Amino acid sequence: MDTIQKLNEEPVFWNNFKVHIGLRRLGECLGPFIDEEITAFHDRMKQQCGSAPCEKKCEFSNWDSTCNQPIPPFDCEVCTTWRDEIRTHHSNQNGKVMWTNSKPHLWSQDKWQVAKVYMSNGHKNHNSLGDFDIAALLCLMNQCKHFEKFKLRGLCEEVSFVRNSIMHSPNYQLKQKDLDNYMTRIRKLCKVLVKHHPNFGSLSREIDEIQRLDLILFARDNQAQNKEELEDKLVAALEDNRKAKKTEDLLRRKVKKLEKTLSERDEEIKTLRFSCKEKLQAVKQKVIDDIGMKVVKIREKFQQEILQEAIIVICTKMEIFLLERALSKNEAVLPDWPGCWDS
Numbered sequence: 001m002d003t004i005q006k007l008n009e010e011p012v013f014w015n016n017f018k019v020h021i022g023l024r025r026l027g028e029c030l031g032p033f034i035d036e037e038i039t040a041f042h043d044r045m046k047q048q049c050g051s052a053p054c055e056k057k058c059e060f061s062n063w064d065s066t067c068n069q070p071i072p073p074f075d076c077e078v079c080t081t082w083r084d085e086i087r088t089h090h091s092n093q094n095g096k097v098m099w100t101n102s103k104p105h106l107w108s109q110d111k112w113q114v115a116k117v118y119m120s121n122g123h124k125n126h127n128s129l130g131d132f133d134i135a136a137l138l139c140l141m142n143q144c145k146h147f148e149k150f151k152l153r154g155l156c157e158e159v160s161f162v163r164n165s166i167m168h169s170p171n172y173q174l175k176q177k178d179l180d181n182y183m184t185r186i187r188k189l190c191k192v193l194v195k196h197h198p199n200f201g202s203l204s205r206e207i208d209e210i211q212r213l214d215l216i217l218f219a220r221d222n223q224a225q226n227k228e229e230l231e232d233k234l235v236a237a238l239e240d241n242r243k244a245k246k247t248e249d250l251l252r253r254k255v256k257k258l259e260k261t262l263s264e265r266d267e268e269i270k271t272l273r274f275s276c277k278e279k280l281q282a283v284k285q286k287v288i289d290d291i292g293m294k295v296v297k298i299r300e301k302f303q304q305e306i307l308q309e310a311i312i313v314i315c316t317k318m319e320i321f322l323l324e325r326a327l328s329k330n331e332a333v334l335p336d337w338p339g340c341w342d343s
């Protein structure tokens, strides 16, 4: 079946599913722990506020939290006392408190009516542990000061983030790095809770196993005649899936190797380019030096030619001087060019 085959070839789909399984296991372990803790919390509240029931059947029907009344008023001593004590234990006293989740006249009788005030909105009709999802339990642990003693320090918010991300993930997909990150967040919470309740003893290891699970979707084949035939088909499907995974792993390793080779070649090209640049610079410098030398030689040669000309001129004038001296019968006549005899 194409749909199943496509899903089996989509690790991102299975990653998303694995986080659902992890959160579900966490919720299963949290249940008994929270039940015990809320019982203890409610017992302590009863010691503070008394266990007398509300005789007036108080409710929130006449209270509008949007008006200037952030705290619900009661014309009843029992509910007023409980309300104030519940608020004292809320970590967000100045923020929005979900009073309307609960039935105030049951506060002294029903622990979950108290616990619901510390949860997010939407639990008005939920009345027992099994009615609350993991988001509600995490919110309760985060907002009820009774849980501060466990030093969870933001771990509940981290797992709430995981839960919300999974619930809103587009196309029910999750990248591998997000799966690793989300499972780490769940494990971190388990590692703190295991110090306080045996329920969480093996949960970290379980989360590890869930993270590494090799999952495959198999549709029950109605054509199978008996249990043995169904098992054969399941084994064959698992074998096909194993082979496909093996090929996928092989291809992934090849791609990694190619990427590594490409990266090394890239480095070689960079080195070569640098070496060529250096050589080019040396050649350029040599050409400049050669031209410079030639210019110097030309200048020297040019200067020698000027000197020769000057010597010829001097010699000529000396000859004329000597000739004139001979003709003037030993009368001394100095040559007429200026500066010639100055020194």
Ligand SMILES: [Zn+2]
Pocket: 054, 055, 056, 057, 058, 074, 076, 077, 078, 079, 080, 104, 105
């Ligand atoms: Zn009351």
